[in-house]
Amino acid sequence: MSDGDHLDDPGPSISQRAEDDAIRWASLVEGEDFASAAKLAVDKICDTVREVASSAPEQREELYWVRVLFNGLRDVANLLACIHRDDWIRTPYAVERAWTLAHDSKERLSSLTLTQEFKTFCLSPVSGTIAAVNERYGAGLYTSWEVEIGALICTICGIDSRSCVHIPGEWYEGVLCRQRVDDIKPVAIAIVDEPRDMRCRAWPWNSDAKNARWHDMPIFLNFDLEGPDDGGQVLDLTSIFPSVRTTFRPRNTNMRYDVMAYRKLSRRELVDTVRECIAQHKLERSMYSRATFHTHIGSKYWDRRSASIGPADDS
Amino acid sequence: MDKLAIPDGALDGVDFLVLPQNADTDPIDKLRETSDGVDFAKHLRSQGKSLRTAYDFNSEMKVFDRRAADVWLGALWILNEVAAPVLVGTLLLWLNSKFQGSKRGDVHLELLVKSGSKFGKMKFDGPMNCLEKLLAGFDKSKVSRGLQRGSSDNATESNQ
Numbered sequence: 001m002s003d004g005d006h007l008d009d010p011g012p013s014i015s016q017r018a019e020d021d022a023i024r025w026a027s028l029v030e031g032e033d034f035a036s037a038a039k040l041a042v043d044k045i046c047d048t049v050r051e052v053a054s055s056a057p058e059q060r061e062e063l064y065w066v067r068v069l070f071n072g073l074r075d076v077a078n079l080l081a082c083i084h085r086d087d088w089i090r091t092p093y094a095v096e097r098a099w100t101l102a103h104d105s106k107e108r109l110s111s112l113t114l115t116q117e118f119k120t121f122c123l124s125p126v127s128g129t130i131a132a133v134n135e136r137y138g139a140g141l142y143t144s145w146e147v148e149i150g151a152l153i154c155t156i157c158g159i160d161s162r163s164c165v166h167i168p169g170e171w172y173e174g175v176l177c178r179q180r181v182d183d184i185k186p187v188a189i190a191i192v193d194e195p196r197d198m199r200c201r202a203w204p205w206n207s208d209a210k211n212a213r214w215h216d217m218p219i220f221l222n223f224d225l226e227g228p229d230d231g232g233q234v235l236d237l238t239s240i241f242p243s244v245r246t247t248f249r250p251r252n253t254n255m256r257y258d259v260m261a262y263r264k265l266s267r268r269e270l271v272d273t274v275r276e277c278i279a280q281h282k283l284e285r286s287m288y289s290r291a292t293f294h295t296h297i298g299s300k301y302w303d304r305r306s307a308s309i310g311p312a313d314d315s
Numbered sequence: 316m317d318k319l320a321i322p323d324g325a326l327d328g329v330d331f332l333v334l335p336q337n338a339d340t341d342p343i344d345k346l347r348e349t350s351d352g353v354d355f356a357k358h359l360r361s362q363g364k365s366l367r368t369a370y371d372f373n374s375e376m377k378v379f380d381r382r383a384a385d386v387w388l389g390a391l392w393i394l395n396e397v398a399a400p401v402l403v404g405t406l407l408l409w410l411n412s413k414f415q416g417s418k419r420g421d422v423h424l425e426l427l428v429k430s431g432s433k434f435g436k437m438k439f440d441g442p443m444n445c446l447e448k449l450l451a452g453f454d455k456s457k458v459s460r461g462l463q464r465g466s467s468d469n470a471t472e473s474n475q
Contacts, residue, residue: 194384
């Protein structure tokens with residue numbers, strides 16, 4: 001230590017600390033510990049939110065971008081946790097969540113200046129997810145709304161943004177300029193194939209083909225680069241994949257069927273599901289002695305019984 | 316344009332107008348600024364360009380926002396012929412940064428250029444690369460001549 005270094009050393013800079021944490025995040029992701037990687041990002045966002053409260057105005061822009069970065073890294077870790085299972089592409093919740101996470105992380109990480117190597121590391125699962133969804137479900141249809149806005153209020157000076165000098169997205173003494181929409185009136189909703197927000201997508205399980213109707217289609221999603229103050233959440237896989245096991249043993253046989261669903265099934269649902277799976281997969285009893293089936297019963301979307309065979313589970 | 320009730324002399328020294336589409340034909344209560352037009356006007360102002368928008372003449376003017384990948388700019392009026400290449404250059408740069416290399420989405424705009432006491436009008440609906448090709452007609456020699464004239468005017472002013 002030189003004579004010039006004393007106890008009042010301010011410690012690593014904001015960007016140095018962010019870089020160290022990003023390296024820790026990357027090593028957790030490489031070790032496929034996605035939950036810990038997401039937790040690290042959530043904790044880092046919470047730390048950054050606290051730091052902003054006591055920071056000087058000139059530090060706030062840098063802290064803002066740190067927050068955006070770790071929101072993007074949390075999204076990537078959650079996305080990787082979601083697509084790590086082979087059956088994600090067949091599971092409606094997982095597909096929807098993966099699609100949203102892919103676009104959230106893409107938007108956040110693309111807004112930052114990162115090294116090419118790190119950007120590729122983060123965004124390759126994102127582009128892979130988007131390609132996989134488009135390959136299986138097509139390029140998709142999206143909602144696009146048309147609204148009439150009475151005023152666009154500038155968050156810096158409080159007057160209509162059309163008559164002030166502040167530029168949305170620019171920083172003014174530690175405050176980010178934004179436009180707050182006032183007096184908003186929806187005019188129409190269009191179905192388009194090239195939306196502004198790719199998250200507003202219609203999914204096949206939200207369609208009622210018989211009556212040519214769609215339901216549960218997002219029209220507008222409130223998305224901020226910097227995410228929520230609580231740092232967001234580590235993805236709960238049990239809310240996405242069927243994870244409640246109900247076992248069925250037919251009388252006078254040695255057979256055992258495990259059915260994975262979003263909730264515990266009644267005996268009637270269980271029997272129907274097993275029967276449907278056996279018929280659907282043309283299973284002969286001689287082929288197996290135990291089997292695990294997956295069904296979407298209990299999910300928000302697929303109340304109709306739609307089962308698929310899963311790997312035999314010896315546990 | 317009379318429908319906007321622009322006061323006499325309000326356009327003196329103004330190079331551009333960013334107005335709703337059909338501002339020259341539709342009644343004022345049917346006119347809406349586009350959100351992209353508002354953003355572009357703010358961008359022009361931040362670049363120090365001399366312009367007016369519909370909001371400058373009518374603070375009750377509402378904004379129409381369509382959440383699609385397309386960009387709706389409304390009508391861009393060029394009042395000063397010499398400034399045309401500057402507007403076109405700024406517009407193409409702004410659109411390029413908005414699309415960020417993405418091929419999704421079209422551009423919709425009307426371009427009106429004043430020549431003497433008349434206006435020439437062009438309506439465009441199509442992809443960005445087509446717009447670039449069309450506007451390449453504002454050839455470089457004229458652009459540079461326009462810019463030189465602008466800078467020599469400034470130099471003259473500053474010498475006075």
